[in-house]
Amino acid sequence: KAQTRGSPDWDFCYSLLNAVSRSFSIVIQQLPPQLRDAVCIFYLVLRALDTIEDDMTIPVDVKVPELVKFHTRLRDREWKYVCGEKDYRRLMLNYPLVTQAFLQLDSVHQEVITDIARRMGKGMAEFIERDVETVQDYDLYCHYVAGLTGLGLVHLFKASRLEHGDLPDDLANSMGLFLQKTNIIRDYLEDINEEPAPRMFWPKEIWGKYGRVLEDFKDPANSAAAVQCLNHLVLNVMRHAVRSLEFLSRLQDIQVFRFCAIPQVMAIGTLAECFNNPQVFTGVVKMRRGETAKYMVSINSMRNVYLAFAHFACIMIKKCNGPAQNDPHATELHVVLNEVL
Numbered sequence: 001k002a003q004t005r006g007s008p009d010w011d012f013c014y015s016l017l018n019a020v021s022r023s024f025s026i027v028i029q030q031l032p033p034q035l036r037d038a039v040c041i042f043y044l045v046l047r048a049l050d051t052i053e054d055d056m057t058i059p060v061d062v063k064v065p066e067l068v069k070f071h072t073r074l075r076d077r078e079w080k081y082v083c084g085e086k087d088y089r090r091l092m093l094n095y096p097l098v099t100q101a102f103l104q105l106d107s108v109h110q111e112v113i114t115d116i117a118r119r120m121g122k123g124m125a126e127f128i129e130r131d132v133e134t135v136q137d138y139d140l141y142c143h144y145v146a147g148l149t150g151l152g153l154v155h156l157f158k159a160s161r162l163e164h165g166d167l168p169d170d171l172a173n174s175m176g177l178f179l180q181k182t183n184i185i186r187d188y189l190e191d192i193n194e195e196p197a198p199r200m201f202w203p204k205e206i207w208g209k210y211g212r213v214l215e216d217f218k219d220p221a222n223s224a225a226a227v228q229c230l231n232h233l234v235l236n237v238m239r240h241a242v243r244s245l246e247f248l249s250r251l252q253d254i255q256v257f258r259f260c261a262i263p264q265v266m267a268i269g270t271l272a273e274c275f276n277n278p279q280v281f282t283g284v285v286k287m288r289r290g291e292t293a294k295y296m297v298s299i300n301s302m303r304n305v306y307l308a309f310a311h312f313a314c315i316m317i318k319k320c321n322g323p324a325q326n327d328p329h330a331t332e333l334h335v336v337l338n339e340v341l
């Protein structure tokens, strides 16, 4: 194509991707060429939208219109909105380079990314003005910020003609909820200590059964109640595991499969670490580094995904039969885990 305004700086876009998504950028770069650039730009576009949503120094009356209008900026070569910290700030400062690359994508890919950015920005704006109270709010918020990403990716897979199977919205949505809810659970301490103002997404309908205010769980004296709340939330997210496996089982391209499966395996590994673990309230619980690397190379088949899911499900079942045996939700988790198995 005749480059009307200089060719996009793809090296810069991929260096930004490496900066903002650590291990995951490697998996994106292994995608087939007809999908790789679209996913790289989709990731950076969503990361920019997320950076605006996350920046607590932006006044609400400025942030809400910015989020709602974000999708109209995708074609504006001059637009940038400098906010956020560190590598995310570098993304926002250099955002016109992302726009230049976005405008080189196939028009179908541009349309998918624009539609998701529009719906996500609108959803984020809705939750700037109200908190996550009920479990229904929790599912809706996670649908907006993560489920929509899953839906958009399915459209990109189809447009690139790499996937032809039936990948319905509720399965794609579950892929997002499984990842987002896991992050929300894992990041309790990081989020509640956030300056200048914490933004918490734990649904009050659940945590309200275990404490008066979310901060109560930071107090070691409330550790038993905090862990019971944590286990209740792990049970809630594990309900999406079966749909996540169903989605993965329908994929046809091996690189698309790895791209989708690796984050899901990391998520259930994180959940197994977090379940019944009081350290969630004193530090950030992560999978052991060696385990992450092992799964990055070994997740090449549905068989290996089942083995990984079964491995982590058994870790949680052992906790249900051991230290968590008196936890009211451990019994129900046992049922959900047996479904996974």
Ligand SMILES: COc1cccc([C@H]2O[C@H](CC(=O)N[C@@H](CC(=O)O)C(=O)O)C(=O)N(CC(C)(C)C)c3ccc(Cl)cc32)c1OC
Pocket: 020, 021, 022, 023, 024, 025, 039, 042, 043, 046, 145, 146, 147, 149, 150, 151, 153, 154, 172, 175, 176, 177, 179, 180, 183, 259, 260, 261, 263
């Ligand atoms: C079918 O759906 C998917 C299939 C494959 C991957 C993802 C999903 O996985 C990463 C994985 C990732 O980004 N991992 C990070 C670790 C971390 O940030 O915790 C990393 O390894 O650096 C992730 O976390 N999110 C962010 C959301 C969950 C909000 C969607 C994400 C953001 C943009 C895109 Cl294009 C994709 C994803 C999917 O999205 C649901």
